[in-house]
Amino acid sequence: MKNRIEEIKERLEKATPGPWWWEDKGDFYVLLTHKPNAGGFKEVMVMDDGSACGDFWEIISGNTPDGQFVANAPTDIQWLIEEVERLERMLNFVKEDRVLRGKKMYDFMMGENNKKEVKKT
Numbered sequence: 095m096k097n098r099i100e101e102i103k104e105r106l107e108k109a110t111p112g113p114w115w116w117e118d119k120g121d122f123y124v125l126l127t128h129k130p131n132a133g134g135f136k137e138v139m140v141m142d143d144g145s146a147c148g149d150f151w152e153i154i155s156g157n158t159p160d161g162q163f164v165a166n167a168p169t170d171i172q173w174l175i176e177e178v179e180r181l182e183r184m185l186n187f188v189k190e191d192r193v194l195r196g197k198k199m200y201d202f203m204m205g206e207n208n209k210k211e212v213k214k215t
Contacts, residue, residue, distance in 0.1 A: 099177075102170045108159035 096104070114127045155161050 098173060102166075102174070105159070105163045105166055105170070109163035110160050 110127050112127060114125055116123050117126050156165060
């Protein structure tokens with residue numbers, strides 16, 4: 095079974111590369127991107143609002159890689175944010191632990207009897 099990061103990476107790799115952008119077509123909006131073809135690039139509709147745009151642009155439905163990428167984006171992004179926050183907490187704990195260990199090691203090595211007071215002159 096794949097782990098969550100592998101699943102997200104696979105969806106991203108299968109999706110049409112960005113950038114994607116919204117464009118106002120007057121009565122409706124479309125999410126577009128450029129897709130390479132033999133003549134260079136063509137605009138491709140990534141999401142359809144149910145209008146007749148399919149007659150003019152390639153429409154990508156929910157069962158395509160782009161559709162799956164869009165459908166999973168909210169939960170994937172939420173999970174990734176939570177994972178980053180978890181890793182940041184772990185990293186901060188390790189940093190704090192190293193600081194405390196370093197101070198304790200220094201105190202141990204110096205010992206109370208080895209600490210020298212600096213005389214003010």
